[in-house]
Amino acid sequence: MTPRATSSGRVEDSTPTPSAEAAEPAAKAEQAPPAPPPFPHSVPRAAGYVAAGVLIGLTQALASGVIIGNLQFVAGEIGATQLHASLLVAAFYAPRASLSLFLIKLRTQFGLRPFAECSVAIFALASLIGLATQDLRSALLVQFLAGVASAPLTSLGFLYVLEGLAPKYKMNVGLCLVLTVMMSGTTLGRLIGPLLSDIGVDHAFAVLSLGLALICVALVMRFPLTSQPRVKVISWVDVVSYSMLAIGFGGIAVVSVSGVGYWWLEHDWLGWTLAASIGCLAIMVAIELNRDSPLLDLRWITSPPVLHFTGVLLLFRLILSEQSLGGAGLFQKMGLATSQVAPLYGLMLLSSVLGGAVCAFIIKPDREGPIHLFALVLIGMGAWMDSQSSILTRPEQMFLSQSLISFASGLFLPPALLAGLTSALKKGPNYLLSFIMIFLTTQSLGGLMGGALFNTVVSIRQKIHLGYLTDGLTITSPQVADLIGRGTAYMAVIEPDPSLRAAEALSQISQQIAVQAYVMAYDDVFAVIAGIAALMAAALTLHLIYMAVASARNKSSAPVAG
Incomplete structure (x- = not known):
């Protein structure tokens, strides 16, 4: 095409130019992000x-x-x-409760x-x-x-x-x-x-x-x-601050593991250890709040959303103590050998793996709420079924309940970790270390504290039930006399001395009453855990309904394009 003259005397090129529609794909192609590396x-x-x-x-x-x-x-x-x-458990968890935090900086x-x-x-x-x-x-x-x-x-x-x-x-x-x-x-x-x-x-x-x-x-x-x-990220203030954190968390771990066995108020060293731990943590907080580049962002950690997330993880560890301590502790009090409970442990392991596999297929950033709700329902059902246990309960009667709880445990934690990681990364890479500290602390230290609370309540309820069961029972009461008579008759072949037979029979009766009191105590705690799971499920349901209504309102009030 040749140039042509216009009425104004200007010369225009008559060659056609590409239209805006034709140029747009090329511009988009130039602005498109590079393909991810193979x-x-x-x-x-x-x-x-x-x-x-x-x-x-x-x-x-x-x-x-x-x-x-x-x-x-x-x-x-x-x-x-x-x-x-x-104390071996305490020695293992004392350094582990906090060390993962500092290891991240060492790795960097x-x-x-x-x-x-x-x-x-x-x-x-x-x-x-x-x-x-x-x-x-x-x-x-x-x-x-x-x-x-x-x-x-x-x-x-x-x-x-x-x-x-x-x-x-x-x-x-x-x-x-x-x-x-x-x-x-x-x-x-x-x-x-x-x-x-x-x-x-x-x-x-x-x-x-x-x-x-x-x-x-x-x-x-x-x-x-x-x-x-490699990036130099460790300063001497980090070392001092972490040392206080390690001593504080380590002391709490020792007290949590040993408190029930030695009993909380009967040994002074438990109180002194806990006081020293709290003091070290207070020093660490004072150091971190006055730093420009803190090891942990305590202000973010203590914000309402993060505290809510931490509370959920701690409650989760508490209700899962029903399985990690409840079933095993109950059968141990009944005198069952570990080999007798092995089939139950195998089924629990299989159910946990199945729960993790199902979670891998359904997990997405916007699905943690429904997944957690389903897991809480399963945990509540399993704990309530276990709360009906008796002295005649054997591992076979807990196959279904413990499988439900194991399956739920495989469902719960991955969505929580994914949601926390997403929230921390939105704030920036510097917040990742603080989130990892929250997650690891709730899983290690929170698990120990949940176990301590569980065993403490069991011990208290066992003493209460034991008092009720033995109230009014004496050696001369008809029920005790009849049981002693039956016991001495069984042992007549192996023990000729009547007084020793009566003492042994009385000892066996006392052991049976103590076991019955423990079973009743475990049932009480199982029922409480079922109630906690039900309350958590109800609160989560209300939260999901509120979020759905708020999302619908935002969509309806948004301006329509065009």
Whole structure:
């Protein structure tokens, strides 16, 4: 085309120009974000990362689960009473309650690969030292080292599973897989405990821990994590502040584990430990509130939404103590061996895995409310069914109720973690550390405090029921005399002395009454937990209705385009 003259004398090019409609796709193409980089790992290598993460998480879970679930066996190995052996749990959780927080900064400053290699190596060394334990003192030292060494394994399990998954699977399959594995430690520990005790190997639990740790070392060396840039983030004020936090959380962990066994008001050291813990936490708060770059953003942590989130997680840990402590404690008081309860533990483990698998398919950022509501309903149903237990109840009668609670536990935690991570990242990367502290504290320290509250209420209610059952009963009462007569008749063949037969029969009657009082106490606590779950479900239902109504109003009041 040639230029042409206009009436005004200007010359115009008659060549047609592209229309706005034709230019718009090109502009959009130029502004479109670059395509995401391809997934860097082959399928076999990605599977190796996922397998490494699962094994690391399982090793960390069993490190605590074996001790908690088999305390009587561990006490026998070191020649300690079960009361004294409970200090092993305190020694394990005292450093672990807070150490994961500081390890995040260590990982950022010194690099991910050295962090991973050192972490599993230290855990393997702690497991090796565990083979040399001979008494309570050495066992306490080993458990303290194991608590220190297992703390980094929590984050390593997450990192390895997320490394092996494509981005679209990280926040659903990854979260659910790792959390399911880490929550199964106590149940799995109780399930394999009798098997380890029956093989006749000294320090069988330490041998298992060492074997798993060495496999983890090999996997970490074979599958290194993707390197991240190192940033100097640790200052001397961080060290001082964290030291106060560690002492405070560690003291609370010790008091929570030991308070029921030694009883809260009967030993002065419990009170002094708790007072020192509160004092250290107060110092940490004073330091953090006056820093420009705090280790923890306490103002954000104490904001209403975050306090609400923290309260929900703590209540969740409380109602889940029905399973972690309730069923196992009830059957232990009844005198059932761990091997007799093993089928129940196996079913609980299977239900928990199934719950995590279902959660991986349905989890989305906007679905945490309905998922939590369904989980609370299941927990309430299971706890209410357990509250009908009697002295004749056996593990088979709890198959359904405990399966419901295990399934609900696999459903509850991943959506809560996803919602918290999303909220923290919206505020900025600096808030991620504060959120991780909240999450880990509610799961470790909150679990110990929930267990302490559960066992305290059981102990108080057992004494009340025991008083009711024995009120008015004397040796000369017709009911007691009849029971003593039956008992002495049964023992006539093995005990010729009538007075000893009567004393033994009376002792057995006292034990049966005490067991009956414990069953009634556990039923009371199960009913309370069912009530708490029902109240939480009702409150969540009202909240969901309110949010739905508010969303509908916002949509109706929004201006219509065009």
